[in-house]
Amino acid sequence: MRFLLSAAVAALLALSACDGAPGGVPERAAPAPILTTEQAIDEFTHARPQEARVTHVALDLALDFDAKEVGGTATLDVLAAPGASEVVLDSAGLRIESVADAQGQPLQWALGEADEEKGAALTIALPSAGDAAPESARTIVITYKSAPEAEALQWLSPEQTAGKQHPFVFSQGQAILNRTWIPTQDSPGIRQTWEARITAPADLNVVMSGIIQGEAEDAGEGRHTFTFRMDHPVAPYLIALAAGNIEFRELGPRTGVWTEPETMDAAHAELTDTEAMVTAAEGLFGEYRWGRYDMIVLPPSFPYGGMENPVMTFLTPTFIAGDRSLTGLVAHELAHSWSGNLVTYSSWRDGWLNEGVTSYVENRISEEVYGAKRAGQEYALSFAAVEEMVATLGADNPLTAMRTPAGSSPFDTESAAIYDKGTVFLKTVESIVGREKFDPWLTQWFDSHAFQPATSEMFLADLRQNLIKGDAAREERLMLDDWVYGTGLPANAVKPDPAAFADVDRAVEAYAASDALPFEAWGGWTTAERMRFLQEVPQQRNATQLAALDRALGLSATGNNEIKFLWLELALKNRYQPAVQAAELFLGSVGRNKFVSPLYRALSEQGDWGTAIARPLYQRTRAGYHSMTRGNVDEILGWSE
CATH class of the missing domain: 2.60.40.1730 (tricorn interacting facor f3 domain)
Structure with missing residues (x-):
């Protein structure tokens, strides 16, 4: 080679x-x-x-x-x-x-x-x-x-x-x-x-x-x-x-992809927008300072969606959907070239400084490359994730704080608090001060602290000095400390445009009322719209309803792993036996923790029915998972070698 x-x-x-x-x-x-x-x-x-x-x-x-x-x-x-x-x-x-x-x-x-x-x-x-x-x-x-x-x-x-x-x-x-x-x-x-x-x-x-x-x-x-x-x-x-x-194929003047030859055509086709993403990011927040931006699409056992390693982002193959609908993952890892890699948290308790800022920048890149509609829908999904986290854990739960407080492990903090709440925070600041002021401020933050560590207090001090500039009314409206150190969702959070998923939400209401399925609309929906539908439909379904849902929307046959995961999670939570084989194939072919741990948790919560499936399956698949994924599933199943 x-x-x-x-x-x-x-x-x-x-x-x-x-x-x-x-x-x-x-x-x-x-x-x-x-x-x-x-x-x-x-x-x-x-x-x-x-x-x-x-x-x-x-x-x-x-x-x-x-x-x-x-x-x-x-x-x-x-x-x-x-x-x-x-x-x-x-x-x-x-x-x-x-x-x-x-x-x-x-x-x-x-x-x-x-x-x-x-x-x-x-x-x-x-x-x-x-x-x-x-x-x-x-x-x-x-x-x-x-x-x-x-x-x-x-x-x-x-x-x-x-x-x-x-x-x-x-x-x-x-x-x-x-x-x-x-x-x-x-x-x-x-x-x-x-x-x-x-x-x-x-x-x-x-x-x-x-x-x-x-x-x-x-x-x-x-x-x-x-x-x-x-x-x-x-x-x-x-x-x-x-x-x-592995082999290399160029994507643009400073971008390319490495992967196994058998995966190259699909990976290359999925990543054709990468050079445009780099250009868009530079237009928003300044020079890309790392020289090249290459990626490697790894075997399926890679435990994350992506890892922002400088000049060589590591990617899961599960983002390959055939229609570039999941390339927000690439935008996210690229955004780390500014937030996370260029300016890095000094302590793991400030995880939002890497991931929340990056998720916001990802959304802005998505808007530049794919348009306001897709960006608006992706923001709405982030906002919904924060709302679900707060509803599940409680508004006063310390694990919902962006900066993990003393007494809690930063490795236990909810991902929605680090990623999605951080996105909503910066979107809220942007909406209050305006992009014409916020974008130059964020750019200078990256410039002023390039290749250096940072903390939450440094971020807030810089924001106050260089953006708020003593404006007491603006300071009060922003509620900065409530966002960074407080729990729950602050009252000033900017809500997504209700039109972002208006058609989908009407379809959810119709389905909840009469099992009416959006067969014709589904084919024209974006991945974000399909995810919204599957997340919002009633989560208690009988076998007849699940069979109709699968048949009408082609869920078991989809090549989009985000959609397949949501379908399998819904099916397993309802002990839908016809989905078990598909779940076993899925869990035997992917190692991404985002998918693997929740599906084993769904099985473990179904008593003897789920345990009878989960334990022999995990015994067969465990060796193929990364240590991080194994550790999570071991805890879920009470597994001991």
Whole structure:
């Protein structure tokens, strides 16, 4: 597959020869600041960055598919405060073989007792600075291997891929999983530049979330080495890797897609709007600063819809519907190039700063590329998700707050509070101050904090200083603190246009009253309209009603996974036996947690009927799910190996 790499390298090499150091190698960016306010503290790391912090990671690793491990060295540049004698890293299951300084002299190190949630502290004695180096700059070299069960890595057998001939591996680092394969300070507020040399079997290609440097090199013994660089400081969870029988196809001057050959035609066709999305985003909120925007469509076991790894978004194949109706996912991951990757939360408690802002930007990109109708419908779905969350959990539930309060885990906060409530918040601010003022303010927020961490209090302070500017009446109308720190849905929330789903809502009323099905209208509805219908219809249906619904709307046969999921969830909640086989096929072919966990939950809530289906099915499918998905379903089913 080496010839396949050449097309990609031709497109990518121009990005590695930018202004900077001699020879076309860009200079490494200055270290990003470490925030020290209370909101900035990340309780899910062992690191003490105020004393000694990692600024750069250089990986030299080999992929071993038989042992299911990566192994080699991680060379870390460390910036130490005066008097600091050690640096503390994060490790979860890493097998440390040795630690040395840049000259190969051994350094003392100790691996602490593992915490169930955040792993173990890897404490390393700092070497003295070299004669030519600043007093505070140190280098340490860690030789190590990941464990076969490293949670960030999913090793797939050939049978689990589209081509069935070659193995595959991909990483998923967010939230705190990269410490299972990279020894570093695994915290979003400790931004790091990085580079990597990855050696893999010669019949596979490797991609990472950095710019590839030249052609793959022959490493001997049937292996090749790939080299990557990321010269912007990024949150450590954004270091990502994938390797398999993948090929590249260009989408535009700075966009392209990687995937298995068997998936390429469908993926490429679905992603043809990507270059237009990048252009639209730049027109809204300023320059795209990462050079290229490429994507890889992964095998179905990938647990998320997408992951915004810089220059290489990871995507689930479940977004491929054949009509580009689910490409809001791509707009979302692209939007992270501004909110999340460019400006990143310092603490996991500020999840909305990444995801809520991104969901708002996604909606604006969608409006530019697909029009106001689609954007309005997508906003209405977000608003409905917030309303449902509040109705289900209660308006005073701390898990409905955008910034997760003390006493609650940010990993337990409802996704609607982070994504959808954040969208509604910014839409509300926009409507009160006007786009002509809001857009320049948001653009300057991205510019002012580019490649740096941020907190909720910083966001609100910037908004007050540069947008509200002392206008007391506007401050009162915006209810900023209620939005960010309060629970429920604030009273000033901008409601969606009631016309967005007027036809659909009338169809729902007719169906609820007399089982009248929108057979003719369904064919002309958008995906958002179809989702709205399935979400709003009465959720208690008998077998006759479900059979009629399926027959009239072709739900079991749909190729749109969002629609299929809503149908299967409705059917399983009503113990509709004819849908069981379709559900088993679906759960055996996708690993996206958004679909998998709710369907197993729907089964588990149906007593003996559901348990008799769920447990043997999960026993067959569990090994094909990512560790994150497995953890969720294990809890739902009370599963124990």
